[in-house]
Amino acid sequence: MSAAPPWDGLPPLAVVVDLDDTLYPQAAYLAAAAADVGTAAASAGLDGPAVHAALVAELAAGSDTGGTIDRALLATGVPAADLPRHVPPLVAAFTACAPDRLEPYPGVREALATLAAAVPVGCLTDGNPVIQQAKLAATGLAPLLGEVLVTDTLGGRAARKPAPAGLVELAARLGVPADRVLVIGDRPGKDVAVAAAVGARAIRVRQGEYATVPDVPAPWAVTASFPEAAALARGLVRAAVPAAG
Secondary structure, three states: OOOOOOOOOOOOOEEEEOOEOOOEOHHHHHHHHHHHHHHHHHHOOOOHHHHHHHHHHHHHHOOOOOOHHHHHHHHOOOOHHHHHHHHHHHHHHHHOOOOOOOOOOOOHHHHHHHHHHHOOEEEEEOOOHHHHHHHHHHHOOHHHOOEEEEHHHHOHHHHOOOOOHHHHHHHHHHOOOHHHEEEEEOOHHHHHHHHHHOOOEEEEEOOHHHOOOOOOOOOOEEEOOHHHHHHHHHHHHHHHOOOOO
16 A cells, blocks of 8 residues: 555545445456356357357456447357347346345455444445446445445436536535545546546545556555555544544
C-alpha cells in the first residue's frame, strides 16, 4: 500500500463503495453466468461447450463491453443472420444467473461492518439492475450497506460512472453533500473519476480485472485491498470527531 497523503480539507461524512472487484471478485460471477449461457446454448441446439468457452474468452478480454454473447456465437461459427434468433434467450440466461454464494474478498465483511458503525456507507454500482442485485444478494453484504444505487436505473448505460448523477443521488440518500463522500473502488476511470466529477476524493483498490490500469485520474490513495482502504477511511472519520470530555 502506498502512503496516503495528508487530508487537506473537510473530512468525509459518508463512504461510497463500488461492488464488482471491490467487495468481491467479479470473475466468480462471470464464470457462473458463462456456464449458464453454455447450458442454454446446448438446449437451443448449439454447441454448448464451444459457446461457453468462446464467451469465457470474450469476457476475459473485457467484461464491460457490450456484445460479448454476439461475438462468442460468431466465434463458434453461428451465422450472423442467426444472431437475432439466438442472442435474446442467451442474454436472458446470462441475466438470470443468480449464484447461491459469491464469496467477498478476505476481510471485507468485517471491514464494512466496522466502517458502517462509524459513518454512513452506500454502494454505487453500474450494470443491469437485475444482475447487480443478484450479485449483491449472493455476497450477503447488503445488510451492511445503508443505501444501494445501481446507476442504470437512472438512465441506462449513459448514467454509469463516471457520470455524476448516480453519486449525487446516492449522497442525497445518505444525507450528505456529494463533495463530502469518500469513494472506494477498483477502477480509476469510473470510481476515481466519478468522485472527481463532484469534487470528492477516492481510494483506489488495486485488485480484480482492472488491477494493472494506471492511476488516471489520480486517487487520493491506493491500497491493495478493501480492508486497507476502509482503515484509511475510518482514520479520516475518527480524526473529524472531537474527543469527548
